[in-house]
Amino acid sequence: MDYKAYKAYMSKIADIGHSIAVLSWDKEVNLPSGSAAFRSQQVATLSSIVHEMLTKPSFGESLKDLVEDPTLTNKEKNNVQLTLKEYKKATNFDEEFVIKRSMLTSKAFHAWLDARKKNDWQAYRPALEELVILKREEARLLGDADHPYDNLLDIYEPGMTVQKLDVIFKDVKNELLPLIKKCTSYEKVDDSFLTQSYDEEKQWAYGLEVLEAIGYDFTMGRQDKSTHPFTTSFSPQDVRVTTRVNEHDFSDMLWSSIHEGGHALYEQGLPISEYGLPSGSYMSLGIHESQSRLWENNVARDFAFWEYQFPLLKDRFPNQLADVSLHDFMKAINNIEPNLIRTESDELHYHFHVMIRYEIEKKLIEGSIEVSELKEYWNDAYDDYLGLRPKDDLTGILQDIHWSHGSFGYFPTYSLGSFYAAQFYEQAKQDIYRLEEKLSNGDSSELLSWLRTNIHSKGHTMEAEELCKEITGSGLKLHPFINYIERKFNRLYS
Amino acid sequence: MDYKAYKAYMSKIADIGHSIAVLSWDKEVNLPSGSAAFRSQQVATLSSIVHEMLTKPSFGESLKDLVEDPTLTNKEKNNVQLTLKEYKKATNFDEEFVIKRSMLTSKAFHAWLDARKKNDWQAYRPALEELVILKREEARLLGDADHPYDNLLDIYEPGMTVQKLDVIFKDVKNELLPLIKKCTSYEKVDDSFLTQSYDEEKQWAYGLEVLEAIGYDFTMGRQDKSTHPFTTSFSPQDVRVTTRVNEHDFSDMLWSSIHEGGHALYEQGLPISEYGLPSGSYMSLGIHESQSRLWENNVARDFAFWEYQFPLLKDRFPNQLADVSLHDFMKAINNIEPNLIRTESDELHYHFHVMIRYEIEKKLIEGSIEVSELKEYWNDAYDDYLGLRPKDDLTGILQDIHWSHGSFGYFPTYSLGSFYAAQFYEQAKQDIYRLEEKLSNGDSSELLSWLRTNIHSKGHTMEAEELCKEITGSGLKLHPFINYIERKFNRLYS
Numbered sequence: 001m002d003y004k005a006y007k008a009y010m011s012k013i014a015d016i017g018h019s020i021a022v023l024s025w026d027k028e029v030n031l032p033s034g035s036a037a038f039r040s041q042q043v044a045t046l047s048s049i050v051h052e053m054l055t056k057p058s059f060g061e062s063l064k065d066l067v068e069d070p071t072l073t074n075k076e077k078n079n080v081q082l083t084l085k086e087y088k089k090a091t092n093f094d095e096e097f098v099i100k101r102s103m104l105t106s107k108a109f110h111a112w113l114d115a116r117k118k119n120d121w122q123a124y125r126p127a128l129e130e131l132v133i134l135k136r137e138e139a140r141l142l143g144d145a146d147h148p149y150d151n152l153l154d155i156y157e158p159g160m161t162v163q164k165l166d167v168i169f170k171d172v173k174n175e176l177l178p179l180i181k182k183c184t185s186y187e188k189v190d191d192s193f194l195t196q197s198y199d200e201e202k203q204w205a206y207g208l209e210v211l212e213a214i215g216y217d218f219t220m221g222r223q224d225k226s227t228h229p230f231t232t233s234f235s236p237q238d239v240r241v242t243t244r245v246n247e248h249d250f251s252d253m254l255w256s257s258i259h260e261g262g263h264a265l266y267e268q269g270l271p272i273s274e275y276g277l278p279s280g281s282y283m284s285l286g287i288h289e290s291q292s293r294l295w296e297n298n299v300a301r302d303f304a305f306w307e308y309q310f311p312l313l314k315d316r317f318p319n320q321l322a323d324v325s326l327h328d329f330m331k332a333i334n335n336i337e338p339n340l341i342r343t344e345s346d347e348l349h350y351h352f353h354v355m356i357r358y359e360i361e362k363k364l365i366e367g368s369i370e371v372s373e374l375k376e377y378w379n380d381a382y383d384d385y386l387g388l389r390p391k392d393d394l395t396g397i398l399q400d401i402h403w404s405h406g407s408f409g410y411f412p413t414y415s416l417g418s419f420y421a422a423q424f425y426e427q428a429k430q431d432i433y434r435l436e437e438k439l440s441n442g443d444s445s446e447l448l449s450w451l452r453t454n455i456h457s458k459g460h461t462m463e464a465e466e467l468c469k470e471i472t473g474s475g476l477k478l479h480p481f482i483n484y485i486e487r488k489f490n491r492l493y494s
Numbered sequence: 495m496d497y498k499a500y501k502a503y504m505s506k507i508a509d510i511g512h513s514i515a516v517l518s519w520d521k522e523v524n525l526p527s528g529s530a531a532f533r534s535q536q537v538a539t540l541s542s543i544v545h546e547m548l549t550k551p552s553f554g555e556s557l558k559d560l561v562e563d564p565t566l567t568n569k570e571k572n573n574v575q576l577t578l579k580e581y582k583k584a585t586n587f588d589e590e591f592v593i594k595r596s597m598l599t600s601k602a603f604h605a606w607l608d609a610r611k612k613n614d615w616q617a618y619r620p621a622l623e624e625l626v627i628l629k630r631e632e633a634r635l636l637g638d639a640d641h642p643y644d645n646l647l648d649i650y651e652p653g654m655t656v657q658k659l660d661v662i663f664k665d666v667k668n669e670l671l672p673l674i675k676k677c678t679s680y681e682k683v684d685d686s687f688l689t690q691s692y693d694e695e696k697q698w699a700y701g702l703e704v705l706e707a708i709g710y711d712f713t714m715g716r717q718d719k720s721t722h723p724f725t726t727s728f729s730p731q732d733v734r735v736t737t738r739v740n741e742h743d744f745s746d747m748l749w750s751s752i753h754e755g756g757h758a759l760y761e762q763g764l765p766i767s768e769y770g771l772p773s774g775s776y777m778s779l780g781i782h783e784s785q786s787r788l789w790e791n792n793v794a795r796d797f798a799f800w801e802y803q804f805p806l807l808k809d810r811f812p813n814q815l816a817d818v819s820l821h822d823f824m825k826a827i828n829n830i831e832p833n834l835i836r837t838e839s840d841e842l843h844y845h846f847h848v849m850i851r852y853e854i855e856k857k858l859i860e861g862s863i864e865v866s867e868l869k870e871y872w873n874d875a876y877d878d879y880l881g882l883r884p885k886d887d888l889t890g891i892l893q894d895i896h897w898s899h900g901s902f903g904y905f906p907t908y909s910l911g912s913f914y915a916a917q918f919y920e921q922a923k924q925d926i927y928r929l930e931e932k933l934s935n936g937d938s939s940e941l942l943s944w945l946r947t948n949i950h951s952k953g954h955t956m957e958a959e960e961l962c963k964e965i966t967g968s969g970l971k972l973h974p975f976i977n978y979i980e981r982k983f984n985r986l987y988s
Contacts, residue, residue: 015539018532019513022520031732034713038512038729038769045509049543219528235532238525275532 001062003069003076007277010083013053014276018234020046025240028226055090063087075279078461082278089155092141101138104131105406112404121375121393128403129371132364135408139365149365152409156285157416159463162362164476165412168419169355171478177385179485180348183336186493191332196320198250206316207243207257210309214295215448216241216261217268229256231263231292235275239267250317251333255296262295263288265448269456278460285410287455287464289417290424297347297418298425299447301333302488304439331492338386340395347418348485352385357400357411365408420468422481424455427472495556497563497570501771504577507547508770512728514540519734522720549584557581569773572955576772583649586635595632598625599900606898615869615887622897623865626858629902633859643859646903650779651910653957656856658970659906662913663849665972673979674842677830680987685826690814692744700810701737701751704803708789709942710735710755711762723750725757725786729769733761744811745827749790756789757782759942763950772954779904781949781958783911784918791841791912792919793941795827796982798933825986832880834889841912842979846879851894851905859902914962916975918949921966 001009023043031039053059063084067077093101108127115124135152142151147162154160208223226242233239241260246252266288274280282288299305303326310329314321321329336346342353360377363369369377378397383389390396402410429435432446439447454471465475495503517537525533547553557578561571587595602621609618629646636645641656648654702717720736727733735754740746760782768774776782793799797820804823808815815823830840836847854871857863863871872891877883884890896904923929926940933941948965959969 011535012539015536016543019517019536019540022517022536023513026516026520030716032712032714032716034711035715035729035732038731041505042509042513042516042728045506046513049510217528218526220526221529222524222526234536235529237532238529 001059001066003066003072003080006062006066006080006083009053009059011276013050016046016050016053020050021232021234025232025234028228028230029224029242051090054087057091060084060087060091075461079274079277079279082460089142092143093138097137097141101134101406104134105404107131108406109401109404112398112401116394116398119392119394119398121397124398124404125371125374128374131403131406132371135406136365136367147362147366149362149409152361152365153412154409156407156410157413157464158284159465160284160286160412160416165358168415168476168478169351169358172351172355172415175478175482176348176351179482180336180338183348183485183489184338186489189331189335190328191335193320193324194250194332195248196250197247198317198320200245200247202316203245203247203250203253206313207245207253209312210254210300211241211257211261213309213442214258214261214265214299214444216264220268221264223257229260231260231267233264233267236268236270236272236280239264250320255300258300259292259296262292265295265451266291266456269452270459271457274459281460283455283458283460283462283467284464285413286416286420287467289413290420291417291451291455293418294421294425294451298421298484299439299444301347303330303491304436305444306330307440308442327492334488334492338388340382340386340388340390341399343399349386351415351418354411354415356381356385358415361408361411416464416476419476419478419481420464422484423468423472423477424451426480426483495553495560497560497566497574500556500560500574500577503547503553505770507544510540510544510547514544515726515728519726519728522722522724523718523736545584548581551585554578554581554585569955573768573771573773576954583636586637587632591631591635595628595900598628599898601625602900603895603898606892606895610888610892613886613888613892615891618892618898619865619868622868625897625900626865629900630859630861641856641860643856643903646855646859647906648903650901650904650907651958652778653959654778654780654906654910659852662909662970662972663845663852666845666849666909669972669976670842670845673976674830677842677979677983678832680983683825683829684822685829687814687818688744688826689742690744691741692811692814694739694741696810697739697741697744697747700807701739701747703806704748704794705735705751705755707803707936708752708755708759708793708938710758714762715758717751723754725754725761727758727761730762730764730766730774733758744814749794752794753786753790756786759789759945760785760950763946764953765951768953775954777949777952777954777956777961778958779907780910780914781961783907784914785911785945785949787912788915788919788945792915792978793933793938795841797824797985798930799938800824801934802936821986828982828986832882834876834880834882834884835893837893843880845909845912848905848909850875850879851896852909855902855905910958910970913970913972913975914958916978917962917966917971918945920974920977 020043023039023046027036027039027043063080066072067080067084072080104127108124108131111124111127115121136148139148139151142154145151145154145161150161153162153165208218211223212218220237221239221241223241223243225244227244229241229243231239231241241257241264243253243256243260266282270282271280306326306329310326314324324332334346336348338349339345342350342357345353356378359381360369360374364371364374375393375397379389382396400411402408428447428450432438432450435447438444455467458467462470468474468476514537517533517540521530521533521537557574560566561574561578566574598621602618602625605618605621609615630642633642633645636648639645639648639655644655647656647659702712705717706712714731715733715735718734718736719738721738723735723737725733725735735751735758737747737750737754760776764774764776766774800820800823804820808818818826828840830842832843833839836844836851839847850872853875854863854868858865858868869887869891873883876890894905896902922941922944926932926944929941932938949961952961956964962968962970
């Protein structure tokens with residue numbers, strides 16, 4: 001197999017993978033209520049074909065040969081290396097293990113659904129216990145690492161380790177806690193105008209307008225409605241987002257749209273010529289999240305964006321917003337207040353939600369805590385860090401789907417996304433002449449173009465840390481995030 | 495491979511085939527304008543996997559062994575036989591031929607598109623010439639038959655032959671021509687109220703209501719909009735229809751919805767336990783079409799249906815229909831008038847459109863006419879049978895997509911569908927106590943249940959002719975269709 005044949009093979013795998021994505025998108029957006037069984041079966045069939053192609057021994061042998069080919073360019077070699085890494089991961093487990101994992105994951109997911117219905121952690125606990133034992137085994141089987149959890153982190157954020165995350169979250173504790181204290185000490189903001197009645201169709205139209213404004217290409221994508229907003233890609237030329245519309249919560253639609261829009265801009269900007277290859281794919285979940293959060297927070301929760309957009313929004317909703325000043329609007333959309341639900345959290349408290357989960361996962365995988373102790377640990381941690389104690393399991397330990405899917409190591413990428421976003425955005429402001437002035441004139445095209453050049457077009461040709469150094473001159477640091485928050489809140493409350 | 499393994503293998507093929515259907519449905523209903531290239535590539539990849547699975551020599555060997563297995567039930571044996579027939583067809587041509595066919599079909603399709611843009615038959619002719627030469631070869635390679643065209647007919651309508659069709663279309667000529675003469679001799683109907691402005695959303699809502707009324711299950715299907723109405727099935731539990739809505743032509747939406755709804759009822763009624771097998775699939779295109787036309791014409795262009803529905807329709811569109819009587823409405827929706835376009839034809843002239851195409855295809859394949867003579871032949875035939883001569887190619891020989899796709903032998907199934915429909919419906923009226931009275935009370939459930947039992951649930955366990963005999967006591971005949979028309983028009987114009 002030469003490089004051309006390898007690329008063709010990967011393209012076929014991508015075609016099937018994207019077909020699965022179409023089936024899954026359709027499931028969330030269109031599927032009639034009684035049609036789920038066959039759809040799951042069809043997805044399973046396509047998935048098994050992808051798995052078979054990726055784990056074919058002859059393919060593994062070809063990769064091992066090809067990676068030694070001296071005529072490969074660096075980018076080509078990197079692609080083959082990353083594919084070989086995937087191959088090894090995929091073939092690392094014997095069939096018995098794979099079947100067991102699939103069984104226990106399915107069991108845990110259904111137990112989680114059931115437990116949520118009953119608002120009872122105990123209905124989830126035994127299945128999660130079995131799954132955690134398996135995940136420990138999985139982390140061990142994935143090879144040597146300083147910490148077994150590193151192997152799970154690496155699935156979502158290649159190169160990320162406990163050692164690095166411990167530093168980051170120590171900084172979060174040391175620097176964010178005082179900042180939160182400061183931000184919550186300001187006078188209480190009246191944000192009730194955000195939850196008046198906002199006509200759903202008008203919201204929808206405004207959401208589309210904002211997506212267009214940030215550069216989302218509707219000739220190669222579309223927005224639809226789904227219960228949980230998400231982005232999916234069928235190729236860089238067909239990247240779709242979903243959002244939800246809540247008549248009485250205007251924010252719900254808008255920031256979901258922008259967040260998913262940021263993810264979608266990334267996928268629309270991946271190099272088409274590298275379709276199916278690592279170099280044509282996203283770099284890591286942290287980098288993916290950096291793109292959604294950069295637009296959602298650094299852009300769309302700051303002044304410049306709304307200096308242009310707020311008058312447009314007011315035109316659409318004069319009754320609701322006539323008496324609201326831009327400054328009051330900015331305060332309302334930047335309200336800092338602790339709550340128990342991660343997905344409803346403000347952009348500061350959010351990282352404590354993640355930190356709690358990170359600490360739990362790390363301890364679970366290293367074996368220094370057991371599932372039986374989890375609820376108590378969770379509730380105590382919320383008490384400690386957010387000053388709130390869940391009154392029930394639904395608003396506590398049952399709120400996230402991730403563990404029930406067997407996803408351990410995923411949560412940290414959310415915080416990494418925010419911190420990368422701040423560091424990238426700080427650099428963009430240095431690189432782009434009068435960026436904020438341009439944003440306040442409704443022009444974000446240079447920002448998008450900067451992201452395209454520096455991030456999107458690079459696909460997965462390096463690790464996130466390397467990219468960060470290449471763009472900003474240093475690896476990930478917390479202080480750009482702190483600076484961004486301080487600067488914004490100083491302006492809000494000066 | 496035992497029967498169980500065969501069934502599992504077929505189920506996998508069906509899963510991939512239905513995934514292609516999802517991608518294709520999405521293409522017609524949702525695809526952004528710039529996303530077509532990768533979508534075509536993805537469909538091609540899945541199609542090649544299906545082809546590979548269906549033509550695998552080891553699969554063929556297994557089928558040949560399995561068909562001899564004395565423990566198989568009749569139904570099982572029939573499934574294996576039909577699959578073996580498909581296998582032989584698929585492996586009948588060498589690679590060179592398959593590549594050439596694919597190339598020439600693609601060329602002809604693009605030439606057809608181009609010719610339509612230019613309204614110029616000459617831009618299509620050379621590509622069609624090459625394709626016809628290939629189709630002659632294909633018909634020959636498919637084996638011995640009384641007439642080479644039989645082999646092409648068999649692809650769409652297993653068991654159908656030139657000999658049988660010649661009889662049918664001779665009857666059409668002898669019996670339909672005088673009937674048309676009679677029907678067009680009646681006073682001219684004023685149907686202009688059908689082309690007033692009908693609010694599109696209200697049309698849409700009424701279309702959904704009618705689909706529900708005929709028994710279409712929206713928990714296992716949905717209706718969307720597309721340029722050309724179609725039905726697609728992802729399993730009997732997810733059968734979707736599309737329609738189009740034209741503000742100034744109420745009929746366009748409604749009869750498309752009902753026609754596709756009839757197709758969809760068939761697919762929703764196929765036996766789930768036979769998923770992926772011939773016994774879980776439709777019997778022939780003629781039988782499929784019989785289901786759409788039975789609902790579209792025999793039910794929804796006759797009195798009983800509208801005795802119930804017309805007051806509901808009037809409620810929705812009081813301005814447009816207040817002064818219209820049921821009888822005038824019935825005359826308007828049964829207006830008989832020749833025109834040049836097959837898809838816009840009334841239910842009598844329609845069969846002359848089909849007959850002209852049938853005669854041309856037969857002569858082309860047997861070699862008694864050449865593509866160079868086609869336009870003249872076409873125009874003369876329209877003159878002869880419909881008394882109209884196309885003024886240009888768009889309203890003449892360029893109107894259909896079929897030949898450009900290489901589909902020769904498809905057109906006759908449209909007429910067969912109408913005639914089967916009339917014969918089945920005549921039987922249903924004998925079998926169901928006071929069917930028309932029930933329909934006039936808005937209850938079509940017994941009719942659907944009769945179709946489920948007698949047709950849908952049978953899948954492809956026999957040939958159409960056999961089914962017709964089983965249900966009606968005789969093979970296909972034209973006179974039930976003639977009776978249905980005469981009865982309706984006698985009432986309309988008595």
